[in-house]
Amino acid sequence: MRLIHVLLITTLLFFSACRLETSINPEKQINTPVNTSVGFYTRYIAIGDSQTAGYANDGLYNWAIYNSFPNIFAGSLEGAGLKAFNQPLFSIAQMNGTGFMELKGTDANGQPLIVRDTLKTAIRESINISGSGTIQLLSKFSGDNDNFGVAGLKVADVTNTQAGNTNRYFERLLPLNAPANNTSYVDFVTSKPFGFFTLNLGINDVFGYAAGGGVNLNSLTDKTIFNAAYAALVNKLTGNGAKGVLTTIPDVSTLPFFTTNRLTDILNKAKLINPAFDKLYIEAKQSTDAGQDDHETRTATAADLLLLSLNVAQIGKPVQTQHGVQYYGLSLYAPIENKWVLDANEIAIIEDYTNAYNKYIKATALSKSMALFDAFTFFYNVKGGMVIQGIPVSSNYLTGGLFSLDGVHLSPRGNAVLANMYVAVTNAKYGTALKEAKLSDYSAN
Structure with a gap:
């Protein structure tokens, strides 16, 4: 679906990533949102997994990070008082991060010819972690950060003080080198004051089981453990009065990876x-x-x-x-x-766990009087196609405009759609007048 033109952003990477106006989609900036008197957007942080981080085309790299949905959503918050939204970009020399998929046409069988770009990557070293095997670490990020998306992160991981040693995306954000980290995700993301957050986390608690064809039952998070960890995270995020948006978990069977x-x-x-x-x-x-x-x-x-x-x-x-x-x-x-x-039987198991997780997420949003984005319903509805801002989108692989080449993570346009969903529920719950991103400003591949 995606032919990445990484050279288009080379000059943009010379600008500071600490200022909001340089971290919005480099193709075009969205319209300046209207002013609002609501004052809790002094600092916005994004909590979540790979989708929050901007992961796309089976990789984490600067172009994808620039086009993350939190970065687009932050543009809508600018007129509500947000002054900056910092993201953990890689250096210019290592701008391609983990490397990523590129579409190079079709092969002799008419199948998409997909290769992996391995130039300018940010691989630091490989180490062996007891119980986890060999982990290929990424170059450290040490600047100001507001996007705490961590690829592979589960709700079950958020209170684990060793997660920063076994997850290289989390390890990259921490000050110490693995295996010396002992800071939990929940403590790390709440270490500095903030007024607003989005929480998009939980799909990895079922995705590993689903993407592995249901082979590894241990990839599913026990429902009681999920509830306890989710409660600990939300309680910590809202402990000082911060507002935010919680997100339900999509039905994984609606993703192109499975369809x-x-x-x-x-x-x-x-x-x-x-x-x-x-x-x-x-x-x-x-x-x-x-x-x-x-x-x-x-x-x-x-x-x-x-x-x-x-x-x-x-x-x-x-x-x-x-x-x-x-x-x-x-x-x-x-x-x-x-x-x-x-x-079919494995799908039924996933549906059971997903429904249980989502029931708890919805109950938490209600009890905390927080905004809720129902991603489960949205991705179910968009699967067959819909028109948004006059643009047809669907979950079709390569042609639907929403998903990247890995069939799981969103394209820039998909992230803009997602950001607009957060705009809608934020306005409805908190009485703001945030403006949507313009989808035509964001590429579908």
């Missing part, structure tokens, strides 16, 4: 190999009991989701099995492995 590889498309290609190939075989969980781990081989149905990480070009290729040579995915004896499929 792009369609069963009907794959079977149509299989029939070109042999018209008799009319079934796709998968390994699937036998029960909706999360604690039960028995699997079976069966035919796939429309209720099962094939992950974007599945190499569909391998389907129909001859593979050696104990039953002789079979066609991969098209034979009962050579099914697509569970790790590449989110089957």
Whole structure:
């Protein structure tokens, strides 16, 4: 979906990232918002995971950070009293951070040809952390910061004092080098005064399980643990009277990562190999009991989701099995492995956990009298497409305009849409008159 033109921002990176006007989308600035008498926007902080950080195209890098939804939302807060919104940018020499995906056309099979840009990255060193294996650390950031998005962060991690040693994105923001960190996320983000925050956190408490095809049950956060950690975070954020917006968790099955590889498309290609190939075989969980781990081989149905990480070009290729040579995915004896499929029973488990998490988030917003952005409902509605500011958008991979190449994180335009959702709920709850970002100012790829 995205062909990144990193050279376009080279000159912009010479400006200070500490001033709001230079950290707004470098393509165009949004309209100056109207003045308001509400005074709690003296400092805005963004709390969350990779989506908050600006992660896109399977990477964290300056262009994506510039186009993060908190940075766009901060532009709308400028007229309400916000003077600056600082982000943890990489240096110019390391502007591409972790590296990222680029679209280079299509391959011989007509599939998107995606390569990874590995120039000007910010890899510091690799260290071994007991129990976590080898971690590739990123260059430290030590300036003023208001965007505390941490890729991979779970709600379950926020009170863990060792998270800054095992999560390289959090480690990058902390003053000490792993494994010497002992500051929890909740304490770190609240160490300096602030008046307003957005909280977009929780999807990673189910996403690891979903993206791994339901293989690792331990990737799901226990519901009681989720509630306790979420309460600790919100209580700390609101302890000094700060206002904010809480966010529900999207249904992961609405993301392009889970919806792009369609069963009907794959079977149509299989029939070109042999018209008799009319079934796709998968390994699937036998029960909706999360604690039960028995699997079976069966035919796939429309209720099962094939992950974007599945190499569909391998389907129909001859593979050696104990039953002789079979066609991969098209034979009962050579099914697509569970790790590449989110089957119907695994989807039901994810829905159960997501609904439980969201019930608690909504109850917390109500009890704290806080604004709530219902991301679950929004992403469900936008999946089939809608028109926003006269621009058609959808969750379609490569063509929908909302998502980046990884099929999980948003494009600049997607982030502008998300920022406008926060504008809407903030205005409705707190009586402000913040103005929306103009979507046409933000690229869809």
